[in-house]
Amino acid sequence: MGDRVELTRRGFVLAMGGVALGGCSTSLEMPDLGLDTTTTGSIRPKISVDKGITDPDLMYASVQEGPFSLPAIPYAKVPREFQRQIVPDPTGEAPGTIVVKLAEHHLYVVQEGGDALRYGVGIGKAGFEWSGRAVVQYKKQWPVWTPPSEMIARKPELEKWRSGQPGGPDNPLGARALYLFKDGNDTGYRIHGSPEWWSIGQNMSSGCIRMINQDVIDLYNRVPPKSTVVVA
Structure with a gap:
């Protein structure tokens, strides 16, 4: 290193x-x-031993970014399996790949040396699930959320956001969003933050992969555009 x-x-x-x-x-x-004696005990890349993965008081502390504030996450109420941590890589994918395992409600970022960073996620509810391979076409901080027409049809109260809800702590896309494309086309799916931290580990979204806001900020800082995403 x-x-x-x-x-x-x-x-x-x-x-x-x-x-x-x-x-x-x-x-x-x-x-x-x-x-790192908390997992497999092997010698790790530097990314795998920083305090942003090993200290929950730091991982889930409050965040202030310009005019936007995120409250601290009461992580004691989040099952340990859905908190950010280092684990042996179970995916077999190349380092740098993002892997979402739907049945587990986990997102992995594969690391060099046989480990992965693991985050808890919320996934699509019945009828909104999807799987396959895609790429992170681009990323946005405090993204604008624009509900699709079919969502507005189901929830007419969203009509006010037809032209887009400005970014902020109450925005459904949270603090960060990674936009997923396949064969150059927008899939319509995102990996994004959510103010509803309690929904992690559940099937509640319209197909997007949702994360705790502090976790999606960490993910955003670690993965570049064009990273491969595997949802299975």
């Missing part, structure tokens, strides 16, 4: 398989191997 980091005595003991350094009581200044 090229970065010089420090190894604590505890990290060195872990690296040596738990062998104690007999009689030593002082800290050792040595290079940090970057071990």
